[in-house]
Amino acid sequence: MKKSDLIELQQEIDKANHIVFLTGAGVSTHSGIPDYRSKNGIYNGVQESPENILSESTLYNRPEFFYQFVMNNMYFPDAKPNLIHQKIAQICNQKGDLITQNIDCLDTKAGNKHVTEFHGNLYNIYCTKCHYSISYEKYSQNYIHQNCGGIIRPDIVLYGESIKPETLTKSVEIMQKSDLVIICGTSFVVYPFAQLLAYRNEKAKIFSINKTKIPASGIKQIIGDALDVFKILN
Template sequence: MVLELTGIESRKIMIDTSKITTLKHDIEEAKHVVFLTGAGISTHSGIPDYRSKTGIYNGISEPPETILSEDTLYQRPELFHNFVMQNMYFPDAQPNPIHEKIAKICNEKGYLITQNIDRLDTKAGNQHVLEFHGNLYEIYCTKCHQPVSYEAYAQDFRHQDCGGIIRPKVVLYGEAINPETLTKSVEIMRQSDLIIIAGTSFVVYPFAQLLAYRNPAAKIWAVNKTPLPAQGINEIIGDALDVFPNL
């Protein structure tokens, strides 16, 4: 059965309700659900994604791999600071129904591994969140290693106490994922009996490689606007905002 829905901003879409029903049943039957999410989850909270036509990388003066690198952080700290402040921080953003539904399921019987660095999942009350690429709001001085508030960082990239360069605790281009994060991610994947991928093109590594560590018996679903490159996935093609409230 195909259902015509009119959603946010009068978006008219067609959704296969039988797939939603099956996914809902799989969630109810699962003992350990794992969500793998990306930027598409937060766009409905007013946070742009990265590489779409309206994304933060569109039309920038230098490649993002250059601007958001450790070299730029230390060699051109003003450029780094201006870019993240103008394009990546949305302190007033609030969780949307997708965050809320994921939080409800995770708090009951699951875990979220997210690429997002906007902390909206924890704002939604999710107690089982692993931020694979870190969190923009964990900010510290690279010289004295003291924590720094967002408000202080917004004013200056230099630490007033010691003059060190301040940075958010996120994985920059060229930096490795925290080994503890990788170990925890693999552990979570191995416990899974249901995996739900949402709001991500699932092409960024090593995040996309996490599927290799899943429980072989786990069912895999994707709720995404476009098909994913991975094989063996049950897919609902559409906007997650039109799907998750019905789960």
């Protein structure tokens, strides 16, 4: 991590008119939320990837397995926002937007009023049969809706499902009006999220803050832990 890069980032934040943050799992690991993409589930003694498990087909054909995986690996209802969520919230509430891949609600908990949850969130839960809204407390007891026998699911985008059109439209609008793009805590390989960069304002400056280099050209890459970077930023 070069000190001159951090100074430059701070200057760009100060002078930007509208900032967009594009964030991923690396922001929430400091709140004790592991990256579920690195987890595997066991079904019939066979290890399965999250891509397989978190699909519509598993939800309907093996609902119990889906439910166990989600409950054991994705829900952390007691997790608290960390300094990264807080500083991003502070900046967004002043002059920016956040588009996040995270589904943990920690940005909203941090008080951020400009959150677009690209992949939905775990705490919007509904019955797939009668579309009744279900609380997390109810879902944590059973995945079958007692009223109708339908399967309950979180309103997150599963592998193979499409991003909601209104979310895409809003995200593109945000990209176009922002003169500073800060990619943070994501390896930026999940599509169509990574595609958002194609919609940026042509005048926008772009930074990434991540432990590893991300596959994008023409951007300033700060390699390191996002928490160390945000501790320094004002």
